[in-house]
Amino acid sequence: MSISTESDFPAHLQPYAEQIDGLREVGRVFWERGWSVGTSSNYSVVVDRNPTKILVTASGKHKGRLSRADFVLVDSHGEPIQAEQPKSSAETLLHCVAAEDSSVGAILHTHSVWSTVLSDRFSAQGGILLEGYEMLKGLSGVTTHEHAEWLPIFENTQHIPDLAAKVKAAMQSPEQPLTHGYIIRKHGIYTWGQDLDEAFRQIEILEFLLECVARTGALS
Numbered sequence: 470m471s472i473s474t475e476s477d478f479p480a481h482l483q484p485y486a487e488q489i490d491g492l493r494e495v496g497r498v499f500w501e502r503g504w505s506v507g508t509s510s511n512y513s514v515v516v517d518r519n520p521t522k523i524l525v526t527a528s529g530k531h532k533g534r535l536s537r538a539d540f541v542l543v544d545s546h547g548e549p550i551q552a553e554q555p556k557s558s559a560e561t562l563l564h565c566v567a568a569e570d571s572s573v574g575a576i577l578h579t580h581s582v583w584s585t586v587l588s589d590r591f592s593a594q595g596g597i598l599l600e601g602y603e604m605l606k607g608l609s610g611v612t613t614h615e616h617a618e619w620l621p622i623f624e625n626t627q628h629i630p631d632l633a634a635k636v637k638a639a640m641q642s643p644e645q646p647l648t649h650g651y652i653i654r655k656h657g658i659y660t661w662g663q664d665l666d667e668a669f670r671q672i673e674i675l676e677f678l679l680e681c682v683a684r685t686g687a688l689s
């Protein structure tokens with residue numbers, strides 16, 4: 470396991486030490502829960518809005534063992550702000566499209582077993598309906614278990630700009646805008662919040678609800 474020291478903490482990232490340590494803690498917790506095993510997942514925090522600066526995990530890093538150097542600052546188009554940084558997440562553009570909403574301050578992506586399994590099981594329906602659960606109230610703005618949460622499923626692809634364009638259109642859809650997140654088929658979940666705490670809480674709630682759906686199916 471690599472242990473980071475101040476000497477390998479790049480100077481341009483040092484102003485963001487708090488956010489970086491928050492994202493490293495997310496990686497440790499999600500790894501322990503089996504939601505971010507190996508190099509899967511990516512996480513980000515919006516650290517500036519004028520102009521937009523997003524701190525995102527570097528690509529291909531073990532998310533349970535992120536060092537302080539395993540982060541990249543990108544602009545709103547996913548381009549690195551500073552030269553000589555590691556490569557940012559292969560899915561950086563998915564963070565950028567979510568961050569276009571000015572109320573979004575943090576974006577989290579997990580590769581849990583339940584979201585992966587259910588994304589395939591429900592792909593023909595185009596999404597998963599989560600309704601009737603008390604735990605729905607853990608999602609921002611939801612105040613009753615009678616809420617019906619639609620979690621859309623997008624086809625997986627290795628061409629992230631295409632997927633980012635589809636997610637962007639869905640986020641701006643007047644009929645059914647993406648509110649709390651979405652799933653990528655046989656891949657994982659993306660969610661977000663106004664800050665890292667809110668995004669963390671939302672992924673916990675979504676993971677819990679998906680496990681309920683999956684286990685309910687297994688019982689019938």
Ligand SMILES: CSC[C@@H](O)[C@@H](O)C(=O)COP(=O)(O)O
Pocket residue numbers: 507508509510511526527528529530557558559560578580
């Ligand atoms: C285990 S490979 C997973 C990747 O292809 C990708 O989906 C992922 O979540 C992590 O990619 P990364 O480029 O490290 O951010």
Ligand SMILES: [Zn+2]
Pocket residue numbers: 509510511560578580656657
């Ligand atoms: Zn992924």
